[in-house]
Amino acid sequence: MTLASMARKYEPRRLPDGERQATSAMIASLAAEGYDTVAAPFGHALVEAARKDERIVGLTADLGKYTDLHIFGQEMPDRYYQMGMAEQILMSAAAGLAREGFIPFATTYAVFASRRAYDFIAMAIAEENLPVKIVCALPGLTTGYGPSHQATEDLAIFRGLPNMTLIDPCDADDIAGMVPQIIAHEGPVYSRLLRGKVPSVLTRHKPDYKFLLGKAQMIREGKDVLVISTGFMTMRALDAAEQLARDNVDVAVLHCPTIKPLDVETIAAEAAKGGRLVVTAENHTVVGGLGEAVAGTLLTRGVSIGGFRMIGLPDEFLEAGALPTLHDMYGLSVAKVAEQIKSWL
Incomplete structure (x- = not known):
């Protein structure tokens, strides 16, 4: 963090209507206006699955309450392990539990799994192709605490790791749907996690939506622009598409919750339709994430499109502050997504 950014950390900002907006780093809620929310979908889905499968155990590095694993711990204390602030041991x-036939769910913050524990994940879990499910809160820019807690590069770190499946869920529908599917998946999984009161987005736009591991799904059709998005940026893309429709800009949104293995067939097929501008949107650095994965897919397959752009976080350590301020600053807010798309047409 620079001296200038430190000075701005507590500087009051003004919204367009002149209202002052606090920028305390303590504000860490995800704005999701107009959507119903579900309380702790991961914790409740894991409890439901564990009642049917005695192999499921839960572990956390002193963050059970902040990954919603405490719900599992309350229901099944004999299968809940509090490892303390020791992610490598976690x-x-x-x-070790996986080697003994269990299906462990290990939870912590995304920065701690990807930075502190990477070598242990690589050597003890991924190389052995063990069924450990690593589910991590505070992915990307979902906290205002600054670079120490903003996991802006976690997907890039894990994309290069053999055997590892990567998931970036959009909402409560994705989270509840992914739990039984990653249990059934035989290898290791790294999943980002939205916790607490999580919005239910996808079924509002597509009532029959069901999470499918390894599959991208079209949530909204459109003839002018194709947005390929993941994580909560699918919610932002859908809301931006509704705004742009008022300006006669027709935006399609293809939701891609599984980053690896990437659904290259669906992505290539949809991008090839109609010469639309293709835009990727992710809550992650533009280096090594969904955008570059999609670009590589289109290039190697020779797909002809009407232009390509990426919405994502810059290749830098981000500032601390309130999430609405930061999302607007780094182009992840609905208004900024719509503004960028319109400027590229």
Whole structure:
């Protein structure tokens, strides 16, 4: 963090209508206006699955309450392991339990899994192809605490790791749907996690939506622009599409919750339709994430499109502050997504 950014950390900002907006880093809620929310979908889905499968155990590195694993711990204390603030031990213990026939769910913050525990995940879990499910809160820019807690590069780190499946769920529908599917998946999984009161987005736009591991799904059709999005940026893309429709800009949204393995067939097929501008949108650095994965797919397959752009976080350490301020600053807010898309047409 620079001296200038430190000075701005507590500087009052003004919204377009002149209202002052606090920028305390303590504000860490995800704005989702107009959507119903579900309380702790991951914790409740895991409890439901564990009632049917005695192999499921839960581990956390002193963050059960902040990954919603505490719900599992309350219901099944004999299968809940509090490892303390020791992420490397957390992953090693999860690997050991997997070797004994269990299906461990290891939870912490995304920065701690991807930065502190990477070598242990690589050697003890991924190389052995063990069924450890690593589910991590505070992905990307979902906290105002600054670079120490903003996991802006976690997907890039894990994309290069063999055997690892990567998931970036959009909402409560994705989270509840992914839990039984990653349990059934035989290898290791790294999933980002939205916790607490999580919006229910996808079924409002597509009532028959069901999470499918490894599959991208079209949530909204459109003839002018194709947005390929993941994580909560699918929600932002859908809301931006509704705004742009008022300006006669027709935006399609293809939701891609599984980053690896990427659904290259669906992405290539949809991008090839109609010469539309293709835009990727992700809550992650533009280096090594969904955008570059999609670009590589289109290039190697020779898909002809009407232009390509990426919405994502810059290749830098981000500032601290209130999420609405930061999302607007870095182009992840609905208004900024709509503004960028319109400027590229």
